[in-house]
Amino acid sequence: GAVVSQHPSWVICKSGTSVKIECRSLDFQATTMFWYRQFPKQSLMLMATSNEGSKATYEQGVEKDKFLINHASLTLSTLTVTSAHPEDSSFYICSAPGPGNYNEQFFGPGTRLTVL
Amino acid sequence: LAKTTQPISMDSYEGQEVNITCSHNNIATNDYITWYQQFPSQGPRFIIQGYKTKVTNEVASLFIPADRKSSTLSLPRVSLSDTAVYYCLVGSSGSARQLTFGSGTQLTVLP
Numbered sequence: 001g002a003v004v005s006q007h008p009s010w011v012i013c014k015s016g017t018s019v020k021i022e023c024r025s026l027d028f029q030a031t032t033m034f035w036y037r038q039f040p041k042q043s044l045m046l047m048a049t050s051n052e053g054s055k056a057t058y059e060q061g062v063e064k065d066k067f068l069i070n071h072a073s074l075t076l077s078t079l080t081v082t083s084a085h086p087e088d089s090s091f092y093i094c095s096a097p098g099p100g101n102y103n104e105q106f107f108g109p110g111t112r113l114t115v116l
Numbered sequence: 117l118a119k120t121t122q123p124i125s126m127d128s129y130e131g132q133e134v135n136i137t138c139s140h141n142n143i144a145t146n147d148y149i150t151w152y153q154q155f156p157s158q159g160p161r162f163i164i165q166g167y168k169t170k171v172t173n174e175v176a177s178l179f180i181p182a183d184r185k186s187s188t189l190s191l192p193r194v195s196l197s198d199t200a201v202y203y204c205l206v207g208s209s210g211s212a213r214q215l216t217f218g219s220g221t222q223l224t225v226l227p
Contacts, residue, residue: 004159006159034215036217043203043217043218043219043220044160044203044217045217046215046216046217091157093159093160095159095160095215104150104162104165105162105215106162107152107159107160107161108159109158109159110157110158110159112157
């Protein structure tokens with residue numbers, strides 16, 4: 001099946017710094033990717049839709065200037081958490097629609113961000 | 117996107133069949149029903165998807181009644197490794213393939 005990878009798998013940073021998370025579709029192309037955030041014991045919350053060649057679409061309440069998304073190619077989307085603060089500590093997960101099943105999505109393994 | 121309602125948690129024992137029901141009263145004509153499994157600190161994993169009646173694959177079955185307002189995920193003979201959160205999602209390709217996750221069901225399989 002289709003594989004989506006994320007890098008890094010975990011990151012610890014100081015408050016005020018920026019962190020970049022990469023999401024790659026390894027064996028298929030994805031013109032659209034999705035970014036989710038998940039806090040402990042909670043469900044996944046969609047943050048934004050990443051579109052190759054155009055601006056990302058953000059969900060209500062998600063600051064686009066804080067969570068910068070760049071869909072650089074058909075296999076790579078990046079999420080940059082700018083000026084991170086402890087409340088940004090969370091599990092960030094990306095997904096991409098699969099190449100075959102029009103309604104199936106493949107998720108990355110997630111990135112654990114801890115802001116000190 | 118149709119809202120879904122699932123039990124918050126369920127317990128079962130090894131070897132038993134587990135059925136998790138999801139309600140989606142506002143499902144639209146074009147919507148599919150998809151179930152995902154998530155282990156702690158991992159991304160969700162696709163289990164099964166269906167539109168109507170019954171779908172079966174190597175890991176689960178999905179039962180969808182004629183009115184499609186609910187669905188039931190059936191896991192045969194669960195093992196300890198099936199302990200996870202199971203999410204029921206409803207959506208169509210027309211919604212740009214966005215997935216809206218509900219609260220999910222925490223399944224705990226006991227020895």
